[in-house]
Amino acid sequence: MKKTAEIVWIVLIVFTVFAYLLGKLKLVSTFMVGVLLVTTFIKGELIIDYFMGLKDVSLKYRLIPTVWLVLIISLIAISYYT
Amino acid sequence: MNNQVKIKAPYPPGDFAIWLIIYVELVTFGLLFIGYAFSRRGAVDIFNSSQLVLNQTSGFIDTLILVTGSYFVVKAVNAVKTATGKDIKQANTIASKWLFASILFGIAFLINKLLEFSAIFGMGINLSTNKFFMFYLLLTMFHFMHVTLGTIILFNVRRRTKKSGYSAEDHRGIETGAVYWHLVDLLWIILFPLIYIIR
Numbered sequence: 001m002k003k004t005a006e007i008v009w010i011v012l013i014v015f016t017v018f019a020y021l022l023g024k025l026k027l028v029s030t031f032m033v034g035v036l037l038v039t040t041f042i043k044g045e046l047i048i049d050y051f052m053g054l055k056d057v058s059l060k061y062r063l064i065p066t067v068w069l070v071l072i073i074s075l076i077a078i079s080y081y082t
Numbered sequence: 083m084n085n086q087v088k089i090k091a092p093y094p095p096g097d098f099a100i101w102l103i104i105y106v107e108l109v110t111f112g113l114l115f116i117g118y119a120f121s122r123r124g125a126v127d128i129f130n131s132s133q134l135v136l137n138q139t140s141g142f143i144d145t146l147i148l149v150t151g152s153y154f155v156v157k158a159v160n161a162v163k164t165a166t167g168k169d170i171k172q173a174n175t176i177a178s179k180w181l182f183a184s185i186l187f188g189i190a191f192l193i194n195k196l197l198e199f200s201a202i203f204g205m206g207i208n209l210s211t212n213k214f215f216m217f218y219l220l221l222t223m224f225h226f227m228h229v230t231l232g233t234i235i236l237f238n239v240r241r242r243t244k245k246s247g248y249s250a251e252d253h254r255g256i257e258t259g260a261v262y263w264h265l266v267d268l269l270w271i272i273l274f275p276l277i278y279i280i281r
Binding site: 005006008009019022023024028033036037044048052053054057059064065069072075076079082 | 088090091092093094095101104105108109112115116119120122123138139141142145146149150152153155156157159160257260261264265267268271272274275276278279280281
């Protein structure tokens with residue numbers, strides 16, 4: 001039996017705990033911000049693909065929020081690292 | 083060898099009008115996120131010291147609530163999407179229970195956020211305190227309004243499940259409410275690390 005929603009939910013929770021621990025344990029460094037942004041992208045894409053249900057929809061509709069996500073995460077990274 | 087080719091749906095789930103609203107919301111919040119990130123670059127010390135005032139645990143709880151609420155909504159939609167014939171009533175009852183749980187989580191988010199705002203305002207902080215708090219209050223309050231609207235939408239969707247209103251043939255309404263709720267989740271997924279964690 002497919003448990004896609006459960007797996008996605010667990011990944012989202014694990015990455016959220018990771019982000020929280022980074023902040024709480026004061027482990028936020030320039031390197032870890034990069035890791036955090038990558039995990040944030042993965043979380044966003046999981047929501048777009050599996051919760052919003054765009055994985056099985058015509059590519060153009062999947063691309064709109066995905067491109068938005070890539071753009072926002074990239075610009076946050078540029079503002080942080082430059 | 084699996085020769086099955088999965089045919090992609092031509093349109094996204096839910097009413098297409100909700101997607102137009104979602105695109106506008108993505109642009110609006112996107113501009114605020116970028117505005118925050120680039121404003122921070124010019125005042126790193128102020129942003130870092132102001133961020134220490136925020137309650138990271140509260141932001142963490144908010145994230146857990148929204149992510150879990152979204153999962154409940156997925157379960158509700160899945161329950162009715164395949165319901166036909168005599169299964170429709172039972173599927174709607176199941177969807178109703180999942181939606182009830184997600185509404186409770188939505189309300190829990192709003193209460194937690196109100197407590198956070200109350201603590202912030204109690205310290206005398208407002209929109210004009212500094213740029214960090216201007217963005218923090220703008221983003222979180224704007225998002226708060228979206229969670230409020232999302233909760234109201236889920237409440238109305240749930241009312242229709244009470245009348246066994248959704249089935250495999252007709253589930254556009256519940257999908258429309260669901261994608262809006264997931265948008266609220268998606269926005270918070272970025273807001274939380276950006277405002278509460280990155281320094």
